[in-house]
Amino acid sequence: MLDLAGHELSAEEKEIIDHPLVGGLMLTGRNIYDLKQLAELIQQVRQHARNKILVGLEQEGGNKQVLKSGLSPLPAMASLYRSAEGNLDKACELAQQLGWLLAAELLALDIDLCFGPVLDIHGHSPLVADRAFHSKSQHVIELAGHFAKGVHQAGMKTVGKHFPGLGYVQDAEQPVDKRSEAEIRNHDMRVFKALHEQGLLDAVMPAHVTYPAVDKLPACFSRRWLRDILRKELDFDGVVFSGNLSVMAAKSVKEFGDRAKQAMDAGCDMVQVCGHRDGAIQVLDALPSTYQASERLQALQKGPASDLTDLQRKAQWQSANRMVESLHAG
Numbered sequence: 001m002l003d004l005a006g007h008e009l010s011a012e013e014k015e016i017i018d019h020p021l022v023g024g025l026m027l028t029g030r031n032i033y034d035l036k037q038l039a040e041l042i043q044q045v046r047q048h049a050r051n052k053i054l055v056g057l058e059q060e061g062g063n064k065q066v067l068k069s070g071l072s073p074l075p076a077m078a079s080l081y082r083s084a085e086g087n088l089d090k091a092c093e094l095a096q097q098l099g100w101l102l103a104a105e106l107l108a109l110d111i112d113l114c115f116g117p118v119l120d121i122h123g124h125s126p127l128v129a130d131r132a133f134h135s136k137s138q139h140v141i142e143l144a145g146h147f148a149k150g151v152h153q154a155g156m157k158t159v160g161k162h163f164p165g166l167g168y169v170q171d172a173e174q175p176v177d178k179r180s181e182a183e184i185r186n187h188d189m190r191v192f193k194a195l196h197e198q199g200l201l202d203a204v205m206p207a208h209v210t211y212p213a214v215d216k217l218p219a220c221f222s223r224r225w226l227r228d229i230l231r232k233e234l235d236f237d238g239v240v241f242s243g244n245l246s247v248m249a250a251k252s253v254k255e256f257g258d259r260a261k262q263a264m265d266a267g268c269d270m271v272q273v274c275g276h277r278d279g280a281i282q283v284l285d286a287l288p289s290t291y292q293a294s295e296r297l298q299a300l301q302k303g304p305a306s307d308l309t310d311l312q313r314k315a316q317w318q319s320a321n322r323m324v325e326s327l328h329a330g
Helices: 011-017 035-048 079-083 088-108 137-154 181-197 223-233 248-252 256-266 277-286 295-300 308-313 315-329
Strands: 024-026 054-057 159-163 203-206 239-244 270-272
Touching: 011 035, 011 277, 024 270, 035 054, 079 088, 079 137, 079 315, 088 137, 088 308, 088 315, 137 181, 159 181, 159 239, 203 223, 223 256, 239 256, 239 295, 256 270, 256 277, 308 315
Parallel strands: 024 054, 159 203, 203 239, 239 270
Antiparallel strands: none
16 A cells, blocks of 8 residues: 555556555545545546555544545544543444544545544553543443444444554654553553454554564564464454554664565555655565455445535435534534
8 A cells, every 4th residue: 555646646656556566545635635636536546556446544533634625624533522521422422423424425535444443542642642532441442433333334444543552652753662461451452352342343553563561573563463462362354454664663674675574474464655655666576476465455445435415415414514513613
């Protein structure tokens, strides 16, 4: 999975997305001018890609809402419980409406995936801040679970992040969580476990974080975390995305090709290289051209969906937007 430089495909990008190993596109703010231009860009991508490509973006709400123009202004997830004045049932109802709204609008724009929900614990890490639903793991389970139900109701798959939990990391350049394995399992990882057991996790993105009590390698490169714990112990059979291999935290492995190989050996189904064109090309050159994508990835493709104009006529969309307006007004 890679990204694009601008508002339309360049000749080089047309060649790159025709590569047999390219299976995904991550949209970013620099790819979006308005909804008409975005629709044309996605159409170009689907036309020139050799594979049936997954189009995704990170649309978390608040200041992490990549796509804003013409869509509902999503609040930060941490605001839901506060807006419900501590009423968990009401907050869960808001979360489910918001999950449906977010997913329905993206599907109407021919986007397959939103990389969420964030399943990290709020209140300890500046990297998480108000992206998380709550500071108590049980409340995160309830709120994120209802959000995921809304996403599924709209017809989109979920990508829970950042396994096994990013909520206690202080430094983005040296992301280390020194807590005991028991504390990580009983506090952070239990969110992922609970949502998986409820059938609400279709994919997972591991953290670019090292947990020395468990493994010397960051979770995204760790067979212990991905193959032993996630796959075998939790019996997770969904997709594992690597996270962006060009971020600072992934640089414990020097070469991009080696990063991709190590992430896939650890158990990732698809690796992301965004914001670094040379790195993406290095990965394509380094991986064997005979590599077969996991069949799990096919299950993440979007199905038929209303276009945005039709969606906005629906009573459910109008009700959800009134809810959003009331959250912002409050």
